[in-house]
Structure formats: C-alpha cells, structure tokens
Amino acid sequence: MSTTRLWRPVKGVAQRRAFSTTPRVLDNYAFIGLGRMGYQMARNLQSKLPPGDTIRLYDINQSAAEKLAGEMKTQQAGGAAPEVSTSVADAAKEADVVISCLPEPQHVRSTYEALLNDITGLPPRPQSRLFIDSSTIDPHTSSTVRQLVEDKLAGQAHFVDAPMSGGVVGAAAGTLTFMLGSDKSLVSRLEPILLRMGKRVLHCGPQTAGLAAKLANNLLLGIQNVGTAEAMLLGVKLGLDPKVLADVINASTGKCWASEVNNPVPGVVPTAPASRGYEGGFGIELMLKDMKLAQDAARRIDLHQTMATKALDVYEKASKDAECKGRDFSVVYQVFDKTNGQGP
Incomplete structure (x- = not known):
C-alpha cells in the first residue's frame, strides 16, 4: 500500500496554496541586432518573459531600439522590463542570456570581440552566461567566436548557434523553427528561451551543427x-x-x-x-x-x-x-x- 497521505483541510481553517519560500532568481537578457527579424523576435521574447526580468536592447540604429522599447512599455500585458543600451558591452555586462541576430559574419565577430573585451573580469553571473547567436553565418566564423568566448570567459559562458527558419512572418507570429547547435547538456536551458520566440527547436548536434x-x-x-x-x-x-x-x-x-x-x-x-x-x-x-x-x-x-x-x-x-x-x-x-x- 502506498504511504502517500492525502491532504485534507481542517474544518473551519481556510485552504491555502503552498508556495516555495525561495524567491525566483530574476534573469537579465540582452538582445543585440534589431533588424526585420530581430525586432520581432525581441518583441516576442520580452512579452513572454516574467515580470521582474530585464531585457536590454541594442542596435547600431539606436532609434530602432528606442522605438521597440517604447512599444514594449505600452503593452497592457506584463513582460520583462525593457531598457535601451548605448553599446553591446552595456547591453551584455549584466546579462545572463545574450541573443544576437546580425546580418553578416564580420558583424557577429566584431560584436562579440567588443562585448567580451568589456565584460571579461567582471564578477561571474549566478549561473554560466548563455550567448545565443541566431545569425545565419558560416560555421567557421561561428566556431571562431565560440573559441573567443571560451578563451575570455573560461567556464563562465557558453556560445551556441541557433539560426532560424520562418522569415519575418514567422518571427512576428512567434512560429519560427530554430536549428540549435550546442552541447546536449545545454538544451534544457536553451529550449525554453527559444520557444518564447518560436514554436520548434531542433537540436542538430554540437556547436555549428545548427548552421550546417x-x-x-x-x-x-x-x-x-x-x-x-x-x-x-x-x-x-x-x-x-x-x-x-x-x-x-x-x-x-x-x-x-x-x-x-x-x-x-x-x-x-x-x-x-x-x-x-x-x-x-x-x-x-x-x-x-x-x-x-x-x-x-x-x-x-x-x-x-x-x-x-x-x-x-x-x-x-x-x-x-x-x-x-x-x-x-x-x-x-x-x-x-x-x-x-x-x-x-
């Protein structure tokens, strides 16, 4: 016989839900690159994050970041608190998760070189940082950037590739399919983040497999x-x-x-x-x-x-x-x- 006991309220005592007394760890996000795809992805991510989280926005066109932040703040629903950053380093310095969506390989490399130079030496985050690059670039450049991350932030960060399919329409509707290249042990952390911007995550193998x-x-x-x-x-x-x-x-x-x-x-x-x-x-x-x-x-x-x-x-x-x-x-x-x- 099972030893599990069914809980029943004591007569006359109001029922109360049991909540954990451990407060939820608030997460900080950074989204870098607000072009036609990134703009819509960042919007969906922010709207589906819990209140209390923060999302910092950066694009070389600062007016795009300001416009998106303004739209986010006028939403009736909750979502993470948006902030506009003046540089990639400013966006990433407090971030637990950095998502980038950039046009060309050289943009990805220069972006990560800049932010790594400024956040190296900062105190580690409560858990290892996640750098998620959704740009469509060549595997060689992506692998090079991963090595830069490992060299600068050994044991404190992971760089993964997650290009997507679905176009601007899918980005706006939140129906993107992400092709993920990462260590298998990271999938459980990455998948919930990506599913806030899409509807499917296909783990293709180790880093660069998504791009392949x-x-x-x-x-x-x-x-x-x-x-x-x-x-x-x-x-x-x-x-x-x-x-x-x-x-x-x-x-x-x-x-x-x-x-x-x-x-x-x-x-x-x-x-x-x-x-x-x-x-x-x-x-x-x-x-x-x-x-x-x-x-x-x-x-x-x-x-x-x-x-x-x-x-x-x-x-x-x-x-x-x-x-x-x-x-x-x-x-x-x-x-x-x-x-x-x-x-x-």
Whole structure:
C-alpha cells in the first residue's frame, strides 16, 4: 500500500496554496541586432518573459531600439522590463542570456570581440552566461567566436548557434523553427528561451551543427527555386496554363516548397510573392548571401558542388538586374522569361 497521505483541510481553517519560500532568481537578457527579424523576435521574447526580468536592447540604429522599447512599455500585458543600451558591452555586462541576430559574419565577430573585451573580469553571473547567436553565418566564423568566448570567459559562458527558419512572418507570429547547435547538456536551458520566440527547436548536434543544417537547407531551397522556375517556364512556353502545370507538379514527384507555396509564376499561388510583384518574402540578396556561405563551407572541406555553383551564378547575375533588387528570390523566373529561358 502506498504511504502517500492525502491532504485534507481542517474544518473551519481556510485552504491555502503552498508556495516555495525561495524567491525566483530574476534573469537579465540582452538582445543585440534589431533588424526585420530581430525586432520581432525581441518583441516576442520580452512579452513572454516574467515580470521582474530585464531585457536590454541594442542596435547600431539606436532609434530602432528606442522605438521597440517604447512599444514594449505600452503593452497592457506584463513582460520583462525593457531598457535601451548605448553599446553591446552595456547591453551584455549584466546579462545572463545574450541573443544576437546580425546580418553578416564580420558583424557577429566584431560584436562579440567588443562585448567580451568589456565584460571579461567582471564578477561571474549566478549561473554560466548563455550567448545565443541566431545569425545565419558560416560555421567557421561561428566556431571562431565560440573559441573567443571560451578563451575570455573560461567556464563562465557558453556560445551556441541557433539560426532560424520562418522569415519575418514567422518571427512576428512567434512560429519560427530554430536549428540549435550546442552541447546536449545545454538544451534544457536553451529550449525554453527559444520557444518564447518560436514554436520548434531542433537540436542538430554540437556547436555549428545548427548552421550546417540551415545552410544545407537553404542551399537546397535555392536550387529548387531555380529548377522550379525553369520547369514552369518550359510548360508555359509549351502552351500549358501555369495553374494546371502547378497542379500536376504538386500532385507528382516534382512537388516542393518552391512549386507549392512559393511558386514563381505570378497568379499561380495568390499568397506567394510572385503574385504581388515579387514583394516581400525572402530577398534575392539574402538567398545570394546564404548560397555564398554554403559555397564557402564546402570549399573549406574540399567539397565540389555542381548544382550549387550553377544556381549561385543565376542569383549573382539576377541580383544585378535592376528589376530584381530587393525582391523575393523567386523573381529569377521573371529574368528567365525576359531572356527567353536561357538564363540571366
């Protein structure tokens, strides 16, 4: 028989909930990089943190940080207290968790060099600091930054990579998928933080594994997009209605995200960027950046890539076309069409 005793209130004595007498340790967060993705991620993080926590915001464009802090303060719901920082070091010096979302590898490296120089020698935090980089950069740079963290803050901090998928729409809705590269022992600490900004965390392996997964995925996406554009153009030039052709492809073995969700032919998918002048979506410059990062990673391990090289050339040339700049990467269809399908 179980020895567990059921608790029953004594008659006439009011029932009371039992709470721990140990106060919750308040956490300090820093969010560095408030571009289109970071702005929305920081907003979701702040709104879902417990009152009493603090989130310090920093961006090279200080007006973006001030605007976001103002929006956070006017929320009716609780959330962490927002503060605007004047430098990366100011944002990070009291932080238990630092999240960065920056454009290029050089920005990530220079940011962490700056903050490490200023926080090295400070008293350790109650538990080891977490540096979570959600930038899409090359694994080599990410590994270099991790080594800098280990050299400067030995035993006091962990640097992990957590690039994401879902775009600005997913960042705003809090539905991002994070590809996490970290020691397995850290996942239980990292996952709740990332889930405040997204809906799924995929632990891909040790540090840099998240970036490897992100670059491999975006490499495939870039190639699929070029292939889909060429296939759709072939069918259209042979007299097929593009919607009919898309239905056939999406019911057959050619089905992919580029054909079903982000079809490059205007009018085929009403919600796709192609149907609104290729505005919004994933910019061709960003796809070009990710393809180059994937190529750089391949070169470092002496891996020859045939399809990736050809697709990269397509994006290189298309990105120089005035009609493509700033538009969704599916705009390569328009360039193919303009050049009679012979490539940009």
